[in-house]
Amino acid sequence: MPIERAARALIKSESGYDDWDALGFELQEEVRANICAVLEALRDPSPAMLAAGEKFLRQQVGLGFEGGALEHAWHLMLDALLASRTNPTRH
Structure with a gap:
């Protein structure tokens, strides 16, 4: 883990x-x-982190995000990681 x-x-x-x-x-x-x-x-990403993620997704996947969706995705990923500490079956 x-x-x-x-x-x-x-x-x-x-x-x-x-x-x-x-x-x-x-x-x-x-x-x-x-x-x-x-x-x-680290739960709240910096503007540079968000920009790097958005750049990758636009260039490699052809996706763009509006209205904080990328930040929300980051929060969900970290929340899932932190939840795995109390629920070891989740990775």
Whole structure:
């Protein structure tokens, strides 16, 4: 799952090696919660993020979006990711 991958990457970047499995469950949960806090902070995309997504969709797929639809899609994707933490069957 992406949250677990991010948590493992954070631990590896801090320690220099992958010692995730050696951490206790409570510490793993704390790191996962920290990742979720970061994702919550990223929930509102910047204008540059929206412009990049719109440019890609226009050029590669031929789609354009009006009225905040791209931002809404971003919110839905992050909400689904965050919900996967409480409902592990969702990816």
